[in-house]
Amino acid sequence: MAFIVSPSFPVDRSDFHAAWNALQTHYEQTKNHTLQQLFADDPQRFQNFSRRFDGFLVDFSKNHLTSETLTRLLDLARAAGLETAREMLFTGGRINWTENTAALHVALRNRSGNPIEFNGQDVMPEVNAVLAKMQTFAENLRSGALTSTSGRKIRTVVHIGIGGSYLGPKMMIEALAPYTLPDAPEVRFLANIDGAEFVTCTRDLDPQETLFVVATKSFSTPETIINARTAWQWVHQAVSNETDVARHFVAVTANRAAAEAFGILPEAIFPIWEWLVGRYSWASAMSLPVVCRIGFAPFIQALEGAHAMDRHFLETPLEDNLPVLLAMISVLYNNFFDVQTHLVLPYSYHLRHFPAYYQQCEMESNGKSTLRDNTTTDHHTAQIIWGESGTNGQHSFFQLLHQGTRSFTADFIGLINPHHPLDTHHFELIANCFAQTEALMEGRNADEVRSKLLTAGMDPAVIEAILPQRVFNGNHPSNTLLVDRLTPYALGGLIALYEMKTFVQGVLWGVNSFDQWGVELGKELVKGIHAEQQALLAGEAADGGGRNPSTRGLLAHFAARYARPA
């Protein structure tokens, strides 16, 4: 274990190693206990291993843990400096040390009225000024006070952004669809550089009634800038002069100069800040389309829900702290049980993109190998996060979960009260959610299968022939998270819960959760490849620039087969 001498918060290495080793010893002693046995040993498991907060119930009793495991996990969290790190996160400390800055997304939803300082300055006035600007803009857009150059009302907002400038607002608009205002514009997203997405997105739109939000912190993300340029031309075909075109664009960015150079009007720029990491930016002006769609007050409720979860995380003892518990359970599986993948399974159509949202949050935050002391990790960091909305997954990959050879962990998310009146559907949906966690845990052994099939009247000889195919090993752990109702407030809390879980994991694994150096190399290589591609298409003899023969072969094949449009 080379671990944690942090430039941002110091950790006593020997304390940490002692806590890790104690957990390792405990794990070795208990790793073969089955979930069924744990329930038999403690009929109070549900009471002992579930927690409630603010409309959430988290049941983590279907996991390979006892009270002692929990104690040791929380000892490890303390020894990793979690409490210090948490304090830093909330007080503008330079927790993103590789970029020498804070990660102040908690300020975006700081509804306490208290200041949060960074570099000796309270950031709240700026945060609140942008919120007010979003409110005015969205209200004017919906009322028709803000019109296009032709005097027509804006009917469609196209949000151009990718990654952290996209996944949050998209997930939120779907999650909060029942809160859509009657006079709201349609919102579409344009993320991929693929021209097919641009064509599909704009095909049936009228430029006179369309507004583009160009969302990029750096205002240099290639996908976003290229899409924005094409959008500009697309509007220009319908609108006579550049000044009028500009009235169809707003920007969300930390790079005001680049946005203005692009042609965005100064008053149409919604600032974000250097201290804001893209994947944690949903509570900023990145959600301008969300405010256009559901209104300002519900958006503020989402911030309030997140703020309540932030405070819960900051103030609640670790034993009852939802993000801490979820994170430490993931550490147990990741680093002791050696489980490589984690499923997020919302039994909710509205949360169908929540797995993709959280996939970015954990994998981009914690998918790293270099620790805070610049050594290379010798333990695993982030898992592979995947998932699908229930019950869809049951008719797809659940076969492997039940009878395959892979280990995994899973969060099942259920909503208690739906927004629709179709009770029959809802009861069946929730029953499926619970049935899957039960089936994964309990399995069904050969004796049970035999007895079931005999009762069903099957020929004993046929039973023996088919029996092994119908056995389920069970003993698969899962968490179940129940949400009273998916209000804006609850959604804010849900997002913050998973964000803070990710933060805790990052502290435990010793990585900086707020940088993303791993995306740089591909970005750099694309320039040379693009140049060689163009040279080949122009019929020039490209020298390959020392490039490997595989990439060269692919480029040559592309150039040979590509037919320029007439």
Place this chain on the structure above:
Amino acid sequence: MAFIVSPSFPVDRSDFHAAWNALQTHYEQTKNHTLQQLFADDPQRFQNFSRRFDGFLVDFSKNHLTSETLTRLLDLARAAGLETAREMLFTGGRINWTENTAALHVALRNRSGNPIEFNGQDVMPEVNAVLAKMQTFAENLRSGALTSTSGRKIRTVVHIGIGGSYLGPKMMIEALAPYTLPDAPEVRFLANIDGAEFVTCTRDLDPQETLFVVATKSFSTPETIINARTAWQWVHQAVSNETDVARHFVAVTANRAAAEAFGILPEAIFPIWEWLVGRYSWASAMSLPVVCRIGFAPFIQALEGAHAMDRHFLETPLEDNLPVLLAMISVLYNNFFDVQTHLVLPYSYHLRHFPAYYQQCEMESNGKSTLRDNTTTDHHTAQIIWGESGTNGQHSFFQLLHQGTRSFTADFIGLINPHHPLDTHHFELIANCFAQTEALMEGRNADEVRSKLLTAGMDPAVIEAILPQRVFNGNHPSNTLLVDRLTPYALGGLIALYEMKTFVQGVLWGVNSFDQWGVELGKELVKGIHAEQQALLAGEAADGGGRNPSTRGLLAHFAARYARPA
């Protein structure tokens, strides 16, 4: 290795073990060779380890293999009985032995004019009769000859189906969007039981102009039947009598009796067959909405593309056989390098749901632990399949791919010729695809980082402080698949390529790729849980029925918090 004494095709156990052991020995000797080293050793790697067929290029040179590895992998495939199994698949053999039937999806796209027999009967006349019925129906729907009860044209087709009755047609309609006919109806999909999906799907539709396709092989899939019942009521509100309601419904099913009992008109039933497995059914009447959308002739082209790939798989020596090569490379990583997850990364907006489609194909087919001889496997079977369209993933989870601690393999899929005229977008998209495979393979070591940053003018002291954070280990393998153009023909070939890859894997791993016993247990448990849920909501004291305290606790919490709609 307990492996393969198959009731369906016999395999010489000692041959298989010998081939496996030879590969194991070779793996041990070569496992530490880096990809960079392999390219240095063989400048002809691209030529040696890429194959072309029918508009496809598969470059597998960026993998940990040499000619000897390939020889040993193909020896293993032969020893596993692949050639016999392949023959069985194409000739109606009972390859789905646990259900004592064939898996005859190849018959759906058998464009050879030759018969395919099952149970002594040629299935082709039936297959072709259903195709003709689909053609007539779709043409009448588009022309307006087929009208709703009010005499109006059908403007929307809602396809109700889940899993294999859903993922194929949905993926195809998106992939072939450029082929949409001008007079085509809109097609929507209704999969999830969640009532929110029903409400969202139908909210803005006029029942008088809507037709429902109820797609379920058994006609008993709970999600589909409950959605269909709600749809029936929804139409009934607008249409006076049951007979008229029925004119808004068609069924795709192998259970004609159940469909008629539901109320589907006999002439509105499109048959499928017991020998057809849901996840392999895209070429059947399950694609009725595809035919409505793009027309019959392009759909036939998709069948022709699949048929060409089927024949390629059946007739080409293993050395040049695309599905066999992709499958055996996956066996190498799965069973020797112990890689648990495989990414599918189409750099194409139109193929954005291909990862979800293939996820079901492999994980439901091969996510099993019981072998053909009824013993439990001691090797791994299917991997976890996940992915996202490029370039979106680059701005999300690629951080972990480049700098995380997890091993993975990946298929990058690129389209050479787009359907749109936005060259700038397309060149950038393809350059990104190639750049990522290069970055993953080559990485960037500390010396390279230092030299880059010095050239960029960074302070040497700062460089040393940040250096380890900017290192990429590289050596991550990938396949690249290039497709000349995503025509219906090419899409058919692409699907068949992955289907046959899955088949080969199943043969190698010794599982039945065509059953899915693992979905049964959850289905059974849901009944008892549903009953207990209803009892609790009615205020009855539920006894729990021996249920575990976690599920009981969740049920009690649900009942306590659920507020019935007024």
